[in-house]
Amino acid sequence: MNCEILCIGTELLHGDIINSNAAYISKSLAKIGVDVHYHSVVGDNPKRMKDAFDLAFSRADVVICTGGLGPTKDDITKEILSEYFNLPMEFDEKSLAHLKMTYGRFRKEMPENNLRQTYFPKGSIILTNNNGTANACIVDTLINQNSFEGNDIKSCKGNLDSKGKIGILLPGPPREMMPLVDEQVIPYLSKYSHEVVVGYKVAVMNVGESMAETMIMDLIDNQTNPTIAPYAGDGKMVFRVTAKAESKEKADELIKPVIDELLRRFGANAFVLETEKIEDMTFKKLVESNLTIATAESCTGGLIASKLVSYSGISKVFKEGFITYSNEAKIRTLGVKKETIDEFTEVSEEVVKEMAEGACKVTGADIGVATTGIAGPSGGTDDKPVGLVYTCVYYKGTYNVLKNVYTGNRDGVRERAAINSIELVRKSIM
Amino acid sequence: MNCEILCIGTELLHGDIINSNAAYISKSLAKIGVDVHYHSVVGDNPKRMKDAFDLAFSRADVVICTGGLGPTKDDITKEILSEYFNLPMEFDEKSLAHLKMTYGRFRKEMPENNLRQTYFPKGSIILTNNNGTANACIVDTLINQNSFEGNDIKSCKGNLDSKGKIGILLPGPPREMMPLVDEQVIPYLSKYSHEVVVGYKVAVMNVGESMAETMIMDLIDNQTNPTIAPYAGDGKMVFRVTAKAESKEKADELIKPVIDELLRRFGANAFVLETEKIEDMTFKKLVESNLTIATAESCTGGLIASKLVSYSGISKVFKEGFITYSNEAKIRTLGVKKETIDEFTEVSEEVVKEMAEGACKVTGADIGVATTGIAGPSGGTDDKPVGLVYTCVYYKGTYNVLKNVYTGNRDGVRERAAINSIELVRKSIM
Numbered sequence: 001m002n003c004e005i006l007c008i009g010t011e012l013l014h015g016d017i018i019n020s021n022a023a024y025i026s027k028s029l030a031k032i033g034v035d036v037h038y039h040s041v042v043g044d045n046p047k048r049m050k051d052a053f054d055l056a057f058s059r060a061d062v063v064i065c066t067g068g069l070g071p072t073k074d075d076i077t078k079e080i081l082s083e084y085f086n087l088p089m090e091f092d093e094k095s096l097a098h099l100k101m102t103y104g105r106f107r108k109e110m111p112e113n114n115l116r117q118t119y120f121p122k123g124s125i126i127l128t129n130n131n132g133t134a135n136a137c138i139v140d141t142l143i144n145q146n147s148f149e150g151n152d153i154k155s156c157k158g159n160l161d162s163k164g165k166i167g168i169l170l171p172g173p174p175r176e177m178m179p180l181v182d183e184q185v186i187p188y189l190s191k192y193s194h195e196v197v198v199g200y201k202v203a204v205m206n207v208g209e210s211m212a213e214t215m216i217m218d219l220i221d222n223q224t225n226p227t228i229a230p231y232a233g234d235g236k237m238v239f240r241v242t243a244k245a246e247s248k249e250k251a252d253e254l255i256k257p258v259i260d261e262l263l264r265r266f267g268a269n270a271f272v273l274e275t276e277k278i279e280d281m282t283f284k285k286l287v288e289s290n291l292t293i294a295t296a297e298s299c300t301g302g303l304i305a306s307k308l309v310s311y312s313g314i315s316k317v318f319k320e321g322f323i324t325y326s327n328e329a330k331i332r333t334l335g336v337k338k339e340t341i342d343e344f345t346e347v348s349e350e351v352v353k354e355m356a357e358g359a360c361k362v363t364g365a366d367i368g369v370a371t372t373g374i375a376g377p378s379g380g381t382d383d384k385p386v387g388l389v390y391t392c393v394y395y396k397g398t399y400n401v402l403k404n405v406y407t408g409n410r411d412g413v414r415e416r417a418a419i420n421s422i423e424l425v426r427k428s429i430m
Numbered sequence: 431m432n433c434e435i436l437c438i439g440t441e442l443l444h445g446d447i448i449n450s451n452a453a454y455i456s457k458s459l460a461k462i463g464v465d466v467h468y469h470s471v472v473g474d475n476p477k478r479m480k481d482a483f484d485l486a487f488s489r490a491d492v493v494i495c496t497g498g499l500g501p502t503k504d505d506i507t508k509e510i511l512s513e514y515f516n517l518p519m520e521f522d523e524k525s526l527a528h529l530k531m532t533y534g535r536f537r538k539e540m541p542e543n544n545l546r547q548t549y550f551p552k553g554s555i556i557l558t559n560n561n562g563t564a565n566a567c568i569v570d571t572l573i574n575q576n577s578f579e580g581n582d583i584k585s586c587k588g589n590l591d592s593k594g595k596i597g598i599l600l601p602g603p604p605r606e607m608m609p610l611v612d613e614q615v616i617p618y619l620s621k622y623s624h625e626v627v628v629g630y631k632v633a634v635m636n637v638g639e640s641m642a643e644t645m646i647m648d649l650i651d652n653q654t655n656p657t658i659a660p661y662a663g664d665g666k667m668v669f670r671v672t673a674k675a676e677s678k679e680k681a682d683e684l685i686k687p688v689i690d691e692l693l694r695r696f697g698a699n700a701f702v703l704e705t706e707k708i709e710d711m712t713f714k715k716l717v718e719s720n721l722t723i724a725t726a727e728s729c730t731g732g733l734i735a736s737k738l739v740s741y742s743g744i745s746k747v748f749k750e751g752f753i754t755y756s757n758e759a760k761i762r763t764l765g766v767k768k769e770t771i772d773e774f775t776e777v778s779e780e781v782v783k784e785m786a787e788g789a790c791k792v793t794g795a796d797i798g799v800a801t802t803g804i805a806g807p808s809g810g811t812d813d814k815p816v817g818l819v820y821t822c823v824y825y826k827g828t829y830n831v832l833k834n835v836y837t838g839n840r841d842g843v844r845e846r847a848a849i850n851s852i853e854l855v856r857k858s859i860m
Binding site: 009010011012013014015016017018019020022023024025026027028030036037038039040041042043045048052055070071072073074111112113114131133174175178199201209210211213214220229230231238240242295297299300301302303304305306308309310312314315318319320321322323324325326328329333363375376377378407408409410411412414 | 441443444445446448449450452453454455457458460466467468472473500503504541542544561563604605629631639640641643644650659660670672725727730733734735736738739742744748749750751752753754759763793807837839841842844
């Protein structure tokens with residue numbers, strides 16, 4: 001079974017929003033062994049939407065579509081799908097109750113045009129959206145042929161072979177779409193999937209992309225199941241090792257020797273990413289070891305703390321964070337010596353050490369992590385260029401300092417400096 | 431002239447990375463009046479890549495492709511394009527020099543497989559990539575027919591009408607792709623575009639999507655040039671007003687009456703977004719007014735500070751930030767009274783007020799902004815549910831408090847609370 005993800009929205013084609021929906025749905029489908037071969041985006045244009053559905057159903061068994069279920073005039077996805085399947089639109093009583101309840105909760109009156117959200121292609125399985133007004137729907141021509149009650153599903157324009165086709169329409173806003181996928185779409189599609197796909201990621205730090213590939217070329221040449229796919233992330237290289245099998249246990253058995261071999265070849269530079277975010281592994285370790293931490297950030301400006309706080313359960317070990325962007329704050333809050341700044345400037349190894357140690361002293365944390373640097377776009381010199389960032393981790397009386405020049409724009413420099421700072425924490429407590 | 435953006439990479443289809451490239455390129459093209467009708471993503475699969483190029487060139491004048499220019503075995507985009515145009519691959523001396531220089535800069539030895547990055551479809555315009563090893567290229571069958579030197583461009587499989595087709599291949603990593611687009615691709619394509627497209631965004635806060643549309647339905651019904659497109663963002667509604675004209679001045683003339691009318695109808699809830707990020711307007715105002723600010727964050731955990739620091743030039747007014755996630759830190763650093771926490775709990779109007787005022791007092795800033803709340807997923811009660819966040823802006827002796835219950839996951843709650851906190855700063859200093 002394979003799937004195409006079709007996202008509708010002129011705002012996507014204008015670049016006003018980034019298409020995170022396609023990635024989220026892909027990741028969810030991968031876990032149940034549904035292959036995704038294409039992502040497509042079209043605007044709110046009826047002709048191009050029709051063409052896109054035709055094309056998607058011609059090359060995929062399942063088409064999952066996001067966007068265009070809202071109350072506004074350019075929300076016509078359901079109408080386009082109903083035309084494709086040659087099904088009339090039908091009023092859904094429960095969706096009206098859902099709408100009224102949702103408006104009631106916010107104590108607002110329901111505008112007339114929301115009524116469009118109560119009509120669906122006849123025979124749809126309707127999915128209740130607990131985070132918005134737009135209910136979602138599944139049109140499944142395989143299991144639903146009977147329930148279409150006399151509508152000639154055979155007159156559907158698409159290439160409906162004996163397997164049938166499945167169209168799934170979801171709302172566009174991620175916080176509405178995500179729970180629908182997790183709680184309703186994935187369980188629904190699971191029953192069609194007879195194998196699981198299990199993937200692990202092995203991150204490799206400090207080794208370039210082509211060098212890393214060269215080091216494991218023989219493994220890549222001989223891959224079948226599991227497969228090994230390389231991709232380059234910000235400041236790291238990741239190998240995705242993926243196996244298909246009838247159960248997770250069997251897939252794990254296939255994967256283990258490959259991962260062991262990768263770890264053997266890259267040594268201390270490689271580790272298995274247990275979670276989606278590389279930094280979460282460090283946070284997990286902090287919580288498990290009950291090691292308290294404090295942050296003192298200059299150029300990263302709260303990004304390290306924000307990543308810490310994004311990890312649920314961190315409150316046990318996150319003592320406090322300081323964003324000491326000004327020298328005045330570095331001195332007053334962290335006890336950095338004015339003379340150190342005068343002698344070495346605020347972007348220096350000496351200052352970052354005092355910041356990290358200061359964060360520990362003020363809060364009583366076990367670990368202090370500090371950054372100071374030049375995020376740009378201005379402020380660079382020949383000696384200290386834009387992108388130069390010092391990080392220090394202070395732990396058990398020892399300073400662990402990293403000096404790096406990051407390329408990229410201001411936010412890019414800050415992001416990569418934050419990730420590398422957290423990675424330095426991981427190394428320091430290993 | 432219209433364009434399709436084709437992104438290559440199995441990691442995109444696995445959902446391992448989000449396709450931010452398509453949005454970035456779309457936004458850049460919009461400014462020079464090049465319409466984007468489709469985004470497509472395919473994996474590193476030769477057959478599907480070929481099909482994707484065939485399809486893209488059949489429906490677009492320009493195909494911009496990202497990914498697959500690296501040194502690894504699955505990087506075959508250039509080969510696929512050369513096959514499409516029936517052009518041989520040709521060695522480029524300058525790209526070899528570029529490779530050697532790039533490796534020299536990092537003092538690393540160049541692996542053999544990087545040599546693949548020195549071959550391009552014959553007749554390509556080669557674009558130097560200053561941020562990586564992979565040079566980019568443009569194959570322009572219109573202007574380049576002569577320079578193809580005897581290769582029969584007519585034998586190209588694609589539908590090459592008199593206009594010709596343009597294929598542009600860019601590297602996948604955003605920090606390599608973005609400068610190539612800004613500095614080389616957009617200037618190159620500008621010469622083909624005879625009109626400009628100018629867009630403004632009007633943000634509307636505190637009004638629901640369908641209600642907002644109802645209020646301006648007559649304007650939407652009668653739109654031609656400029657057009658008005660609504661989309662719902664996190665906690666705000668945005669109308670994109672876009673006009674095409676032969677110059678920016680003429681486009682502005684067309685747009686002005688529409689924006690004036692939108693502002694009239696929505697009153698204080700609406701404002702024109704001058705920059706890409708809604709929060710940058712507030713930061714600009716702070717810097718212009720020379721109003722200093724300090725942050726005291728609990729559940730947002732540095733996100734407000736991080737957004738502040740992402741604004742270049744903020745150092746003049748950003749005094750200091752505190753992430754007082756623990757009660758201990760709220761008391762020690764901000765001077766919140768223990769009795770206040772005991773009586774009202776840390777998630778309360780009373781505590782957030784003391785936090786905001788404390789941030790001002792400790793740092794001497796003009797404005798203090800503070801948050802406290804329950805980001806989830808655990809920690810909620812009937813009385814204080816997950817998603818409840820208090821924000822306070824303390825300015826000129828006045829407390830401006832916002833109490834909101836945000837839906838969504840932990841990071842979603844934090845993001846929306848941070849944006850709304852910054853919006854509260856904007857309102858407080860207006």
